[in-house]
Amino acid sequence: MQNTKLIPRQVLFADPEKLNVKISPDGKHISYLAPYEEELNLWLAPITNSQAAKPVTKSKQPIKDYCWSGNGDFLLYIHDEKGDENWQLHGFHCETGSYHSYTAKGCNAKIIHISAKKPEQILIGLNQRDSHYHDVYLLDLAANHMECIWQNNAYWEFIADDELTIRLGVKITLQGGEYLDLTQAEPECVAKVTQHDLFGLYFYPRLRLGLSADGTQLFLAQSEKTNTSQLSAVTLSSKQLSVLGGQQNADICDILLDPQHKIPLAYAVNHQRKAWFGLDKETEQEIRFLTAFDDGDMDIVSQTKDNQLWIIAYVRDNGPVGYYLYHRDKKTLNHLFDSHASFSQYAFTRMQPQNIKTRDGLECVSYLSLPLDKQQPVPLVLMVHGGPNFRDFWGFNPIHQWLTNRGYAVLSVNYRASTGFGKAHAMAGNGEWGGKIQEDLLDAVAWAIEQGISRKEQVAIMGRSFGGYATLMALTQTPEVFCCGVDIVGPADLETMAANFPAYWKTMQGVINGMMLGCDPDTPEGKAFLAKRSPIHSVNKITKPLLIGHGANDVRVKQSESDHMVAAMQANGIPVTYAYFPDEGHQFMHPGNRMAFYALAEAFLANIFQGDVEPQDKNLHTSMVVKVDDFKLTK
Template sequence: MPASTTPIPLIARDHLFGNPTKAGGQISPDGKWLSWLAPLEGVLNVWMAPVEEPASGKAMTTASERPIQQYFWAPDSKSLLYIQDKGGDENFLLYGVDIATGKERTLTDFENTRVDIIGTSETIRDRILIGLNNRDARFHDAYLLDLNSGDLALVQQNDAYAGFMADDNLDLRLAVAPNAAGGMDFFPIVDGAIAEEPSDSTDLADSLTTQPAGLTTDGSIMYWIDSRGRNTAALFAQDAQTGERTLIAQNEKADIGGVMGHPKTGEVQAYSFTYLTAEWTATDPDIGASLDWLGKQLEGDFGVSSRTEDDQTWIVWNDPLTAPAQTFIYDRNAETLAEFYTGRPELVGAPLQPMQTLELKARDGLTLPSYLTVPGDAEGPVPMVLLVHGGPWARDEYGFNSHHQWLANRGYAVLSVNFRGSTGFGKDFISAADLEWGKKMHDDLIDAVRWAVEEGIAQEDKIAIMGGSYGGYATLAGLTFTPEVFACGVDIVGPSNLETLLATIPPYWEPMIAQFHERMGNPATPEGLAMLKERSPLNSAGNIVRPLLIGQGANDPRVNQAESDQIVGAMKDAGIPVTYVLFPDEGHGFANPANNIAFNAVTENFLAEWLGGRSEPIGDTVKGSTADLVEGAEHVKGLKEAMAS
């Protein structure tokens, strides 16, 4: 590609990472109301408007300190519900807003409690089933919540189970408990009594790829996403009376990932799988006709985010890939598509770059589905950022990615790799990562880097590694275990010590601890403890020879602040430069846009210092956030000056 004679304009950080104009569009089940998230005095809140007058929206919530990120309609369309934590502590409480009166209240008013939604009903529309761990932080008791009165009634005390599944009558039908094999046991529940023996079980290999996927409204069919006896997870329908299973869908390369069920009957109407890109297949002809019609109207990727109970109106999102995402109101009867909103209209006309799909090969022959975005003016090798996803039991996907666009706009190739252990590609792909933290999982990333260099995409001496959570661990592993490969690293809420990580998991994760031990290493055995020590970057911190930037939330319940404090302390003791930014009001990631923008301002100037790409000046972003610059302002271009101004 020839180099452009005119520099590509910088895309402003706040256009990519600031508050969207609107997001999370939904329609009420009765079809009378539109809802969405939008800023109120700079903080995302829930808004609502009549379907006939979408421009007359009003804010229904008054969050002022932390953005609301998850909300949903009550089944009876009388209230809007949302969950919210405090400062990123992930103790999510449930709140409700009566749409007639505007009255807002806390529906689970408890301290140090995390709510789970167990089930909602098509026929009992004023109540839902929730789980609360206010009695024992490890386990969620099941309660019936009256959404209008706020009354809570205990349904099932829980002293052993990781979760429950309910039917449309809001009766518990299945309890799930971990087993000694590292998998799960599924116990039927009849008339409130939990069976003594499980009806189904998984071992470690199937634990992340097999689970019930819901019941039909009449309770006659239970759907399963199931990998037992196969590699990729398929979709099955099981007769609740006879136990007979019928295969509905399967794919050789990818697990069945998404299901559309009829709003009233719960019967599966379409399913999806995502290998490199997402693909939907309808089992219902009418749904198929609607998806086909939408496919002809929209460019790029699209999906259905909300449906009315009569299934005549859908809220449809569209990702054009190189333009900002849009959301539409689709009238299925009239076959009309009305624009609801553009999430980030400031990106219209911005120089967004296409994402490429790749199949890379690991050194042992394993195929690694990956994604690459290159600068629009790239000619020959350029600096590169290896952007590593968290989890690690998660995955990267195809589509608009704000970090890919931001970094490509700054002059970097951006490579995201689904390394072994990533989900969605079958259980064998996940199991290939068992006990391979810092080893074969890391080798996959190094093999991807070598590919990018050999293909003339990346400059070998100007490659950064960056990521959050497990991606932060991968960054620390990269700078300690392969210290000469990367020019610098950016670690966001990444664990540095696997021993202390496992010792400080949230209490409600304790039912899963056996699986962590089987996949990471068991500290209760000499071999497991030795492995965890060996794979912990903290114990090799003296190997670091390249610049490191760390971002951490002080309230992170998953990766405690001590994980960052420990490695920063070790680097200081060894005289190794490090830059450390701590956010006192954040948790596992940075939800407040001002904090996110501030850290990204530091990041892009850090990368500019060590890779030579472009950057927007830091300006007053850090001062305008809650950031505590603990260490190392001198290692980031312009940071000392920005803090002093």
């Protein structure tokens, strides 16, 4: 195969040049994550000159996320150690340049509440005392002193007011979750959410809305009486619930809050693409103006405390994310920068939304990407998302762009269980690991072949986490459908996976059992069900090539899952290539490691489909260890 211009893996899989852009509460500074010595670090620039940014951290571990303190004095950021997901909280004082390490290694920290009323302090959660539960601590940012104000033995989340007083706790039930009033001697339920809503809260952090500034109302996205989640308000004194907005075809996925009053101004849903809806005339007019400005999906990613300046991001499927500063009073948009300046040198394909119907009539929103200069049919890679309760999105997808540039079509399917398409779609996947979810994937392959996109004998499957599991199931249960598979951090044995979940997932165990596993893994019946759905017990059926990658510090799917799968394949005389990364976890955070693994995958696919190949970079900074290489991909 010949392609117009090979896009280097360095361009596609390096960290963005600018990511997670935010404006300070007073509107004087712009902050973002960007590489410093190959790892994501925090950068800061004056609002008057966004090109004059300087790194304010020099962490050797990639920074995962960050936020501003209530008055903008501190930038608060988290990172873990080599992918162990024990998030450590740190702070940088923007005036003095001093650094603070607030939490120790070995425990998981999370921010619970930041208040402009009490900007010197924040509430954080730490599972230091008991790894299963996050106790609540009041942290003094400047003094680097904390005290425990709530010893937790029951709650998944806490909601505080702007006085930094714990007001509500979210407790998981078999049906979903309850918001309990913790100011009462006997906590009373003020609102309920479904299991489906809880996964929305997990995957979309901006849905954790909390209380109005005056503490009288709770805002939440819930679907107790509807199929899709609705933006709702609960008056705490009366427990009366009112619906503020929502759509019938997709769940609430994002909220715009008034920063001062903490009242919703707009909400977004994402069916095929993201769409915003204002809750008042002025906000609706602004959203229409902003949406019309660019063909990409518009996001309002950050606001000043007075709500006069917004950072707007335009997500495109064939180019970089564009970041703009929006002046609400002037109604002007000023371009700040793009996420990837290097993208201008290359031609990228478009991502086509598709609705694919399954054999039982379920409609799955899917995304198809095709090579720019190839006549169909072409080899197809079925790219399976994780979760299984996560979802695929429209936008720039590096894996789609990489594979189409090498000559392959790529199809991503929001199979049953995927979050965002309503309760019925999500719950249709309850307990369907290796069952109807797998059938949805097969139906998508059949659709692609019927459309003339690919041929029956030219289909590969690839995925991360649950997608890796789906890959293993595909090669053990339906090897006649797929030419090969790439499994990244996928579980091979559902019994051992369930037994080794992170301790702090205990508060979510009811939802995990109900929506993910479909059984109680501690019962004999549950163990038998999981064994039946585990590819480790059908290794002898594998007849097609398999590439496996794993992070040694993965706490969600232990590396032993892949170790056991590879050992079983070797015991059965079945060839495999297996690579692992000593400094990674469930995600490959270091760009050199991503590039190294995808170089293996590129060679692997090219051996089968004769696609285009960029030579492997022997000088790449990577920790990758190729433990088994029966397919000689590193030659």
